[in-house]
Amino acid sequence: MICLASGWLLWRAADSIRGHGTKLLAGAFTLLALNNINRPQWTIGEIQLLRFAFDHFLNASLGIA
Numbered sequence: 001m002i003c004l005a006s007g008w009l010l011w012r013a014a015d016s017i018r019g020h021g022t023k024l025l026a027g028a029f030t031l032l033a034l035n036n037i038n039r040p041q042w043t044i045g046e047i048q049l050l051r052f053a054f055d056h057f058l059n060a061s062l063g064i065a
Contacts, residue, residue, distance in 0.1 A: 003033035025062070032058045 007029030014022040035055060 003029045028061045
């Protein structure tokens with residue numbers, strides 16, 4: 001919920017700020033929140049390693065942004 005709220009707030013604030021970094025960071029927070037909604041089910045599925053890799057990729061993109 002924190003990532004989803006952060007993404008929404010940054011997206012709303014991006015209109016008053018020049019540049020693309022705010023929108024990129026807002027999109028990364030939103031994707032991270034949507035990706036983690038079903039995290040308890042990750043170990044059940046067959047593509048669990050792909051989900052964990054995508055999760056770490058999103059965390060790295062948040063750090064870069």
